[in-house]
Amino acid sequence: MQRNECNSGHLIILHKASFPGNLHLVLVLRPTSFFHRTVTDIGFRFSQEDFMLKMPVVMLSSVTDLLRYISENQLTSEFGGTLDYCHSDWIVLRTAIESFAVTVKDIAQMLQGFGTELAETELPDKGKAIEFLLECQTDKYRKLKDAIRSVSKEGRHLLSSLETSGKVDDSQWDVKLDWETVQRLLAQLRDMESAFDGFFEKHHLKLHQYMQLLRFEQSFHELCLEHLMSQEKQLSISVDTLTQTEQALKKLDSLESNAQEVVARAQIIILHGHQLSASHHYAIALIMQRCNELRHYCDTLNAALKTKHTHLFTVKHVIYLQAQTWCDDAAYLLANQLVEKSQSKEGAQLALRDIERFLERVPAILSSGPDILAIEYEAIMTPHLQVTLQGMIQKRQVCLRKLADKHVRPIQLVAPRAENPPRSKSPLFSPKHGAVHTRTHTHTHTSNLRSKQSLVRPDRTSTGVSLIIRVHVMRELIETERIYVEELLSVLLGYRAEMDNPALSGLLPPSLHSKKDILFGNLPEIYNFHSRVFLQDLEGCLDAPESVGACFLERKESLQMYECYCQNKPRSDLLWRQFSDCAFFLECQKKLEHKLALDSYLLKPIQRLTKYQLLLKELLKYNTDCEGSSELQGALTAMLDLLKSVNDSMHQIGITGYEGDICELGRVLMQGSFSVWISHKRGPTRMKELARFKPMQRHLFLYEKALLFCKRREEHVDGCDKTPSYSFKHCLKMIAVGITENVKGDVKKFEIWYSGREEVYVVQAPTVEVKMAWLNELRRILTNQQKLLRGLWKFTVF
Structure with missing residues (x-):
């Protein structure tokens, strides 16, 4: 009220109600001019009723009197004080702060309203509706995020204006209170934004997962597994004839x-x-x-179809x-009927x-006409063989009927001579001649018939049986491959992926967090190859088992990934032995309902390699000299080589003491234990390092570029089986190696000499076969080196 006239003193009463606290004293500054002073005194006297306040009112004659009641740092310059204050x-400032506070309050109400809307919105049951709802809510x-950012920007701008005024730290000025108010409002805004982001993120994730679940459920219900199982149950396998069997097989x-x-x-x-x-x-x-x-439906359906397929093939x-x-x-019956017995009526009848009774027992498949037989039973009964058999039976029947209907002719009796025994007129009916002729005819006929049967029927039958067996082996290969892929997936999801699950982090030892790749090796790579590539390749060979050999040869390089897995297996086993009793692994095994622990499943890839070569052997056994047999043999050889390479590489891991990168030596080609004598040429004489007749036991590793001599040592690890290790002793570069294939006195010995026979190693193999295998591999390496050097020499000359 600093510029109001004193005759409007009633305003004091009106403003009293607006003050936040109680008024204790009213100071009235008298004007300086005579006229205004007189008017003020008169007005104050006539208006004392208006000043009937419960507080004293002091009339001040000058500004100096005001300083006795109020400090100068609380007064502005116009009242003789030092306070820097601009009322406008x-x-x-107050308007901006109050407007910012109202805006923050509005934002809070908007966020609360949006949260209520999200919580109360009923979720639709269609994918497109969910997508539309998700888009609207995201928009x-x-x-709202843009509004929050705009308000935050406004608050920061207001805060910056207060800070640039330089009066925030002035205790005599209420700017500090304003600054604290703005700071508090900004903090509230940040907290609201953080809570809002977290809430919407969870809501968005739940809505997205709901949409995924809806699509998953839709895909589940769109499958026709129950319909297929119903069709499978309706498919009857109660067949009696080949025609019914073929029709059932087609269905x-x-x-x-x-399926x-x-x-x-x-x-x-x-x-x-x-x-x-x-x-x-x-x-x-x-x-x-x-x-x-779904897995139960698939397994049940596959098992039922497989059972019915096997039953129908068996019936066929x-x-x-x-x-x-x-x-x-029939052939034996015709061949065993003696012709001489059919010369009489009784014998022919x-x-x-016998033939008529035998024809009554003819199988149903042979009772059809020739045309039907030729179509339906060509695999076992060729038209030529059928016509031959029918012709033989018909001729025999005609002949026997003629003999049975022929009357017995009267025989003229002739008086016998005493010196000569009775003799038949015709030598054809001589008992001796007739018996010989009959046996010869029977033997010849039987031999011809047997040869025809062996050329036609048994080969076709054995071929059909071989095909059935090959199909069964192929089905086993595919079925076990599917089981293998499922087991790998269960290990990756049930163990490896769970190591990153925050809910199980408390059960997992801290030292295991960074050793996931050691424990599982390249198992994810193996799973991806089998699930995405190899399983589909094998399924494509179901109808043509002979083509599986080419499939293995085509994926030969990809299967080399097992070598990396097997090289890591000892490290994985050691890590497993340290943490096998960990609560994390027990919990994962319980969730998966596995009867065996993780280490048994980590052994599956190695077992799978062995299973491959066994199944290939079985296929090759029933596919000899047929289409695809050479590819099958090549595939079996490749798998055996892979197993040998894996075994050799696993032994290589145990080498200790070798200085340098052992990978630079190339692949391990062979390895094995030998007895070795070493001699060095020093000056004109040759000296033995050890006793003359005492060999050293050395384990040799043959690489593409070097030959390593190591000493085998056995180590026990936590009560487990012995783990071999190999202490490095010598390294011979293959570029300077030569061999002598035969050593006098022992066929199992051969020489390896180095640097022009400066060092000679007499090596004794355990068997002659092992010696020849090593010599063949050494010759191959040395021959390749000579070709390479010859090529480099020609290149240098030209």
């Missing part, structure tokens, strides 16, 4: 073709479910339940065998009855 600036979130093949497509889609859905589970989806229990249901094979047995019996 203060009003602008609102971004707009089964069609059903299997559809393969559906099962492949189911495997993709299962893999998707495992990926959702690994990402810690909120509905992990439901997802794993669906995956288990039995029908073939019945036909073959009947044909064999007896033989005819």
Whole structure:
């Protein structure tokens, strides 16, 4: 009220209610001019009723009197004080602060309203609707974020204006209080923004996972597994004839073709479910339940189809065998009927009855016409063989009927001579001649028939049986491959991925966090190769088992990744022995419902390599001299070489004391233990390092570029089996190595000499076969080196 006239003293009463505290004293400064002073005194007297206040009112005659009541640093310059104060600036500042506070409050209400909207919004049950809802909510979130950033920018600008005034630290000025107010409002805004971001992030993740779950459920319900299982149950395998068997097999093949497509889609859905589970989806229990249901459906369907397929093939094979047995019996019947017994009516009738009784037992598959037989049973009964058998039977029947219907002619009796015994007129019916002729004819006929059967029927039958066995082996290979891929996936998801799960971090020892690659090696690489490449290759060979050899040869280089896995296996085993009782592994095993611990599953890749070569041997056994047999033999050789290479490389890990990078020596080609005598040429004489007849036991490693001599040592690790290690002794560069293949006195010895026989190593192999294998490999390396040097020499000359 500093410029109000004193005759408006009633304003004091009005402003009293606006003060935040109680008024204790009223100071009135009298004007300096005579006229205004007189008017003020008169007005003050006539207005004393207005000043009937519960506080004293002091009339001051000058500004100097004001300093007795108020300090000069609390007064502005116009009242003789030193306070730097601009009322208009203060009003602008207070207006800005109050406006900022209102804006922050509005933002808080907007965030609260948006949070309530998110919480109360009913989620749709269609994917597109969820996507639209997610887009709308994200758009609102971004707009609110922009509003928060704008308000924050305004608050920082206001705070900067207060700080540039330089009066924040002045205790006599209320700018510091304003600065603290703005700071508090900004802190509240930051807290609201942080809470809002966290809430929306969780909501967005849940909505996104809900959409993933909806799509997963939709894919699950779109599968036709239950329909396929219903078709499988309706497919009858109660067949009696070959025609019924073939029709059932066609229906089964069609059903299997559809089932393969559906099962492949189911495997993709299962893999998707495992990926959702690994990402810690909120509905992990439901997802794993669906995956288990799909796996159960697939396993049940595959097992049922496989059982029916095996049954129908068995029935078909039995029908073939019945036909073959009947044909064999027919041939034996015809061959064993003696012609001389059919010369009489009784004998011919007896033989005819035997044939008729035999024809009554003809199998159903041979009772059809020639055209049907030629179409349906060509695999076991060729038209030529059928016509031959039918012709033989018909001729024999005609002959026997003629003999049976022929009347017995009267025989003229002739008086015998005493010196000569009775003799038949025709030498054909001489008992001796007739018996010999009959045996010869029977033997010749039987031999011809046997040769025809051996040329036609047994080969075809054995070929059919071999094909069935090859298909069964191929099915086993594919089925075990699928199981192998599933087991690898369970290990990667159930153990390796769980090592990054925050929920299980308390169960995992800290020292294991950074050793995941040591424990599992390159198992992810092996799983990717088998699940994405090799399994599909093998499934493509189901209808053509002979092509699996080419498949193995094509992926020969990719299978070399097992060598890396096996080289890491000792380190993995050592790490497992240290932490096998860890609560983390026990919890993971419990979740996976595995009966065996992790180390048993880490051994699966090595066991799988051995399984490959066994199955290839079985396929090659029933595919000799057929299409694809050379590729099968090549694949078997490649797998055996891989196993040998893996074994050699695992031994290489135990080498200690070698200075330098052992990888520069190339691949390990061979390794083994030998007895070795070493001699050095010093001056004109040769000296033995050891006793003359006492050899050293050395383990040799043959590389592409060097030959290492090591000493084998056995080490015990925590009560486990002995672990071999090899102390490095000598290294011979292959560029300076020569060999002498034979040493007098022992066929198992050979010489390896170095640097022009400066050093000679007499090596004794355990067997002659081992010696020849090493000599062949050494000759190959030395020959390749000579070719390489010859090529370099020609290049240098030209």
